[in-house]
Amino acid sequence: MNEKYLITGGSGKLGTHLKELLSCETPTHQQFDITDPIKIRNYFNQDYKAVIHLAAISDQQYAANHQEESYIVNVLGCRNLAKIANEKNLKIIYISTDYVFPGTKGNYSETDLPSPANWYGYTKLAGEWEIRLNSQNWCIIRTSFRPLKWSFPTAFTNVFTSADYVDVIANEIFLCSKMNIEGIIHIGTQKKSFYDLAIKKNKKIEPELCTLPDFQKNRDLCIEKWDKLKEMHGF
Numbered sequence: 001m002n003e004k005y006l007i008t009g010g011s012g013k014l015g016t017h018l019k020e021l022l023s024c025e026t027p028t029h030q031q032f033d034i035t036d037p038i039k040i041r042n043y044f045n046q047d048y049k050a051v052i053h054l055a056a057i058s059d060q061q062y063a064a065n066h067q068e069e070s071y072i073v074n075v076l077g078c079r080n081l082a083k084i085a086n087e088k089n090l091k092i093i094y095i096s097t098d099y100v101f102p103g104t105k106g107n108y109s110e111t112d113l114p115s116p117a118n119w120y121g122y123t124k125l126a127g128e129w130e131i132r133l134n135s136q137n138w139c140i141i142r143t144s145f146r147p148l149k150w151s152f153p154t155a156f157t158n159v160f161t162s163a164d165y166v167d168v169i170a171n172e173i174f175l176c177s178k179m180n181i182e183g184i185i186h187i188g189t190q191k192k193s194f195y196d197l198a199i200k201k202n203k204k205i206e207p208e209l210c211t212l213p214d215f216q217k218n219r220d221l222c223i224e225k226w227d228k229l230k231e232m233h234g235f
Ligand SMILES: NC(=O)c1ccc[n+]([C@@H]2O[C@H](COP(=O)([O-])OP(=O)(O)OC[C@H]3O[C@@H](n4cnc5c(N)ncnc54)[C@H](OP(=O)(O)O)[C@@H]3O)[C@@H](O)[C@H]2O)c1
Pocket: 008, 009, 010, 011, 012, 013, 014, 015, 028, 029, 030, 032, 033, 034, 035, 053, 054, 055, 056, 057, 058, 059, 073, 077, 095, 096, 097, 098, 124, 143, 144, 145, 146
């Protein structure tokens, strides 16, 4: 079996880090447009170890303002890719998000019922179901990550997350790809406030209290299953 992964969205924030860690092929958006089933079917001219599907419209505001476009990319793109990967007997590893949950109670486990708070979350959740319904060999990773640098002068002390910096999460996804996990898995690092995450990189970031009533303040995913799997595999 070929040891190379096929990674979609390899030029994006996560893809840029992940492709450094894995033996992989990362076709461009133009070479491998996930909304074009003919193009993607024609691209599969060799075997791969698995497909890691990152390509998406990931900007939440853009998704909200371009609902049809984000549905076509995030939902129908998953359907196209899952069907073709399945025809080729390839496993598909799909990167989903903590935004499939409303961000109210926190500690969301793999068995909690999703209920997205925004359009982006809906498209990612619908993408999950396209993967589940159209592939017989899949893994859905729900996660969250931040750019390498904290880009604001302040960070919230009362908003909680299991997110980490993109290089840290790319490494966790790399480990996950080595474990051959099936089903849904929540990946992140221990629950923390955004302020605690921010000062890991920059001690000058000022603490700020989030007073917006509708803000998703408890977005952290339960990562117990992930921690146990890592321990079992000696990572
Ligand atoms: N950012 C987060 O905090 C976060 C958290 C949890 C999960 N995720 C998920 O993680 C994945 C990667 O996120 P990211 O932040 O790295 O995304 P990103 O930086 O926005 O990159 C998106 C990638 O998808 C490609 N793409 C967009 N439309 C495409 C299409 N129709 N066909 C093929 N490629 C297409 C883009 O290529 P071009 O730039 O060339 O168009 C780019 O390489 C996404 O699935 C996202 O939903 C993100």
